[in-house]
């Protein structure tokens with residue numbers, strides 16, 4: 001269960017969130033829990049999470065270790081700051097910041113090399129779904145960004161299926177729609193990495209997951225968890241999602 005805080009909250013807000021959130025998930029051993037704040041709030045989140053079960057993640061990384069890349073952050077820097085996870089290829093990065101399959105792959109390889117667990121996002125846009133191209137798009141994203149990994153590298157990643165039309169819009173995919181897409185993605189994994197890898201891989205659903213729809217989504221055996229934006233910003237709301 002991962003929270004993507006996008007460009008929200010200050011360091012102070014981050015500390016307050018954890019004070020409220022940690023007691024609510026202290027016994028939630030059924031799930032791995034991650035919070036992904038903005039880069040500058042990672043130290044506050046790591047300090048506030050302490051020895052709890054909540055892992056901290058970044059929302060992106062650059063693939064070089066270091067160098068003259070003004071404004072970028074590397075894997076070793078995130079690792080040293082205490083990150084365990086990193087979101088890669090979020091649709092907002094694809095849409096506004098020129099992310100492509102090629103850069104998704106580069107970032108994923110760098111994350112794995114530096115001991116971070118990538119959460120790699122895929123998902124179709126509305127016009128792609130409406131023109132019956134969902135599977136074509138998911139296949140292209142998988143082939144370009146994920147299939148080139150070795151089996152050992154693939155075992156380190158979590159996939160997040162996030163239909164772009166459901167992100168921040170209040171429109172969730174129905175549990176059946178999400179499960180269909182997850183089944184298709186798992187089939188791509190099976191074809192490339194084998195049945196055991198497909199069964200073991202975790203595929204999260206993301207897109208307007210809320211306390212009142214998480215149960216229906218999680219009732220689908222194909223859905224292994226959630227990547228949550230808006231509803232992860234408030235401690236009680238994200239805790240009730242974690243504890244669905």
Ligand code: PGA
Nearest residue numbers: 167168207208228229230
């Ligand atoms: P949302 O965002 O839950 O606010 O729709 C999900 C995401 O972008 O990861």
